[in-house]
Amino acid sequence: MTLKKIGVLTGGGDCAGLNSAIKWVTKTAIDPNLAAHRGQAVEVLGLREGWKGLVEVCPDEPESMAKWTTPLDELVVRTWDRQGGTVLGSSRTNPFSPSINKGQKCLENIRDLGLDALVAIGGEDTLSVAHKLYNLGQKVVGIPKTIDRDLSATDYTLGYDTALNVIVEEVDRLRTTAGSHNRLFVVEVMGRHAGWLALEGGQAAGAHVILIPEHDFEVEKVAQLLEKRRLAGVRYDIVVVSEGAKIKGQEEVYLSDKTDSFGHKVLGGIGENLAKQLEQLTGQETRHVCLSHIQRGGQPSARDRLMGRYFGIAAVDLILEEEFGRMVALKDGRITSVSLKKAIERLFVVEVDKFYDPTRYNGLRSSLIPRSRALG
Ligand code: F6P
Numbered sequence: 001m002t003l004k005k006i007g008v009l010t011g012g013g014d015c016a017g018l019n020s021a022i023k024w025v026t027k028t029a030i031d032p033n034l035a036a037h038r039g040q041a042v043e044v045l046g047l048r049e050g051w052k053g054l055v056e057v058c059p060d061e062p063e064s065m066a067k068w069t070t071p072l073d074e075l076v077v078r079t080w081d082r083q084g085g086t087v088l089g090s091s092r093t094n095p096f097s098p099s100i101n102k103g104q105k106c107l108e109n110i111r112d113l114g115l116d117a118l119v120a121i122g123g124e125d126t127l128s129v130a131h132k133l134y135n136l137g138q139k140v141v142g143i144p145k146t147i148d149r150d151l152s153a154t155d156y157t158l159g160y161d162t163a164l165n166v167i168v169e170e171v172d173r174l175r176t177t178a179g180s181h182n183r184l185f186v187v188e189v190m191g192r193h194a195g196w197l198a199l200e201g202g203q204a205a206g207a208h209v210i211l212i213p214e215h216d217f218e219v220e221k222v223a224q225l226l227e228k229r230r231l232a233g234v235r236y237d238i239v240v241v242s243e244g245a246k247i248k249g250q251e252e253v254y255l256s257d258k259t260d261s262f263g264h265k266v267l268g269g270i271g272e273n274l275a276k277q278l279e280q281l282t283g284q285e286t287r288h289v290c291l292s293h294i295q296r297g298g299q300p301s302a303r304d305r306l307m308g309r310y311f312g313i314a315a316v317d318l319i320l321e322e323e324f325g326r327m328v329a330l331k332d333g334r335i336t337s338v339s340l341k342k343a344i345e346r347l348f349v350v351e352v353d354k355f356y357d358p359t360r361y362n363g364l365r366s367s368l369i370p371r372s373r374a375l376g
Contacts (some may be wrong), residue, residue, distance in 0.1 A: 001322055005043045005117040010086040011050030011126030015147045016300035019080035019087055020308025025119050026072040028149050028316040044072040051129055052093035055102040059112040066176035081305050084298050092216035094261035096132055121145055124344050125262040131340040134325040139290045141318045142340055143311045147295055150194035152348035153338040154329035161303040163295040167201030170291055171238055178236040184286040186239045188271025193244045195350040203363045210362050213244035214350045222283035241274055243267040281371025310335050
């Protein structure tokens with residue numbers, strides 16, 4: 001295949017590690033040593049704001065090109081891996097949604113921009129568009145990112161580790177004030193329908209109660225668990241609740257009824273709701289904090305920088321090997337790849353049986369003993 005130009009874009013919610021992936025896609029694609037070996041030089045074009053850039057750009061208009069695209073080279077991306085978010089920008093635009101209906105425009109723009117291949121960095125939504133484009137004959141590969149860690153075909157998604165570290169740091173900060181005032185703090189974290197951020201963030205931060213979307217909870221039982229701790233002499237407590245967690249018999253709590261072009265409503269508010277009820281039930285002064293987009297911000301952790309690098313390099317390998325329609329992945333500690341079809345087939349959520357103790361509302365305290373024996 002003559003490979004002259006690769007496009008790269010980041011879609012969906014931003015997170016740490018995206019810039020590292022863009023940097024390493026670029027560096028690997030244009031690497032002069034590799035170019036000499038391959039006998040061809042490759043250009044990299046950054047597309048701005050995810051699929052929106054590909055939908056909006058008019059390739060024959062210089063102003064539009066300047067607005068929606070940016071040529072990437074060694075000097076441009078040199079320092080990007082240290083920065084959070086995505087320098088290319090992101091959006092939740094779905095070119096195939098009936099309200100946008102710009103799938104055909106994407107195909108034309110890929111042709112008119114002269115892109116021989118495209119790297120889409122994103123979660124389930126962005127990768128589902130990549131998969132559609134692949135089915136329409138485009139040479140697309142994917143890189144997994146999402147702080148929700150809800151893609152089942154990879155053991156790592158960019159942004160997750162940094163988000164976990166944010167949760168731990170923020171809970172550590174809350175502990176001092178919670179302790180000073182003998183208060184209970186309910187900390188709401190992201191994750192959508194997957195409880196990984198709550199479960200692993202909560203465990204790492206030492207939360208006494210962790211509530212996840214995969215197991216509906218009873219507020220009275222949470223209150224009892226906290227009451228027991230107070231009787232044991234603990235003056236303050238931290239409850240971590242996932243934004244997608246539900247009170248038994250009730251629905252998820254949303255910030256509004258608006259949906260994005262992938263059909264998602266914005267979750268949020270369960271923390272506040274729960275804090276009010278716990279204050280009434282326990283009589284302990286209670287505050288709530290929603291960590292919200294703070295979890296997606298800040299500088300990437302070492303792991304996110306490294307994984308961005310490994311995934312970026314592997315994505316270019318896939319292109320060079322002409323293995324299109326695939327997503328790079330981490331499996332059993334090794335970088336590998338899976339089909340985009342498989343990548344978006346099933347969401348990865350917490351298996352309660354394996355990881356969660358519904359009697360404690362916390363992580364399971366046994367790894368080697370069978371659950372039936374461990375829980376008695
Ligand atoms: O999917 C990533 C995520 O951060 C979810 O955890 C959260 O529910 C959602 O994005 C928030 O989206 P937005 O940035 O559009 O508010």
